[in-house]
Amino acid sequence: MPTNLQLCARLHQDLRIGGSLSTVVSQVGMLKRTVDSISKANRSIQRRKTNWKFLWNSWELTTVAGTSIYAGPTGLGSFDETSFWKGVGTTDAQKVTFIKYKDFREVHRQAYITSDEVQFITLQPDGRVKLLPTPVSSGEIITGEYWRKPVDLTSDAQISLIPEQFHDIIIARAKVYMAEMKSNNGWYQAGMVEFDDIYAQLKAHSLPGYEDDNKSESSISRVIEVI
Numbered sequence: 600m601p602t603n604l605q606l607c608a609r610l611h612q613d614l615r616i617g618g619s620l621s622t623v624v625s626q627v628g629m630l631k632r633t634v635d636s637i638s639k640a641n642r643s644i645q646r647r648k649t650n651w652k653f654l655w656n657s658w659e660l661t662t663v664a665g666t667s668i669y670a671g672p673t674g675l676g677s678f679d680e681t682s683f684w685k686g687v688g689t690t691d692a693q694k695v696t697f698i699k700y701k702d703f704r705e706v707h708r709q710a711y712i713t714s715d716e717v718q719f720i721t722l723q724p725d726g727r728v729k730l731l732p733t734p735v736s737s738g739e740i741i742t743g744e745y746w747r748k749p750v751d752l753t754s755d756a757q758i759s760l761i762p763e764q765f766h767d768i769i770i771a772r773a774k775v776y777m778a779e780m781k782s783n784n785g786w787y788q789a790g791m792v793e794f795d796d797i798y799a800q801l802k803a804h805s806l807p808g809y810e811d812d813n814k815s816e817s818s819i820s821r822v823i824e825v826i
Contacts, residue, residue, distance in 0.1 A: 600763045604755040607637045610773050614786065623755055632780060633773075638752045640772035641759050644801075645749035649677055652805045653760045654746040662734035662741065665714060671726045674747045682744035683720050695720050695741055698731075707731055717741065762805065768797040 601609070604623055611620045611633050620626070623634045645654065658672040683695035696719050698707060703721040715732035720741070722728055730741070750760050759769060774790030777783070 600758055601766050602755060603637065603752040603757045603759070606641075606752075606759075606766065606769055606773075607634050610637055610770050610777070613770065614774065614777060623753075632777065636773035636776040636780075637769060639776055640769045641752050641761065642749050644761060644768060644772060644798075648802075648806060650746055650807060652807065653762055654749075655744065656747055657742065657744050659740055659742045660728070662717065662730065662737055662739040664734055664737045667731070667733040668723070668727050668729050671722065671728050672745050672747075674750065675726060676746045676748040678722060679744040679746070683741060684743075685717060685739055685741045687740070687742050695743075697721065700724065703729070703731070761801070765797055765801045765804070768794060768801060771797060 604620075607623055608620055611618075611630070614633075616629050616633060618628075618630050620630055620633065623637075626634050645651065654676065656672065660669045678697065680697040683697055684692055685695050686692045695717060698719050698721050700721050700723055703719075707719065707721075710731075713732060714735040717730045717732065717734055717739070719731040720728055720743070721731070747760075752759060759766060761769065771790050771793035774786050775794065778786035778790055
């Protein structure tokens with residue numbers, strides 16, 4: 600599985616840039632631009648979709664009696680608002696309903712002023728989560744799922760969240776950035792052709808429902824052609 604340094608070294612080699620690249624840290628000149636282009640490409644691809652499968656993660660909190668506000672997941676991008684449950688794996692498992700903070704503020708805030716069984720969860724603007732009503736008991740597990748924010752590449756040994764079989768897309772996109780900086784049309788064309796090809800594969804692999812949607816569109820097209 601290629602590390603950040605190995606991706607940078609590949610780009611450095613492919614573009615035949617002078618100098619020796621032995622670390623991503625404290626580089627200058629063209630070597631720094633090489634490192635920065637890989638980092639920017641990795642970040643840009645992750646940001647293209649908020650629901651990439653590789654950004655998905657699970658999360659849980661343990662209730663404390665009398666405490667309604669808890670830290671949210673580290674690196675939270677957005678919650679899967681349909682995913683919250685309490686007591687998963689027990690006969691008492693129950694759905695916990697996610698409500699928008701605005702709805703909590705306008706409708707629910709005054710309704711739950713005492714402790715009771717948790718029914719709702721909301722995400723505050725500060726990134727913390729609030730349970731409604733305030734838990735009456737400790738030790739109850741509430742689980743949920745979320746998508747992470749893009750994770751930057753900053754150290755030599757770091758590995759991109761993008762699936763390994765598609766890591767060439769990072770190099771391809773980085774070539775485009777280097778080409779734009781150097782006004783090199785050859786680099787640009789080669790980078791874009793490779794990027795477009797791998798990006799289509801990445802979407803088919805890592806977007807929920809993408810492959811099924813495409814199959815449906817293809818079927819519709821075939822019907823239209825027959826008609």
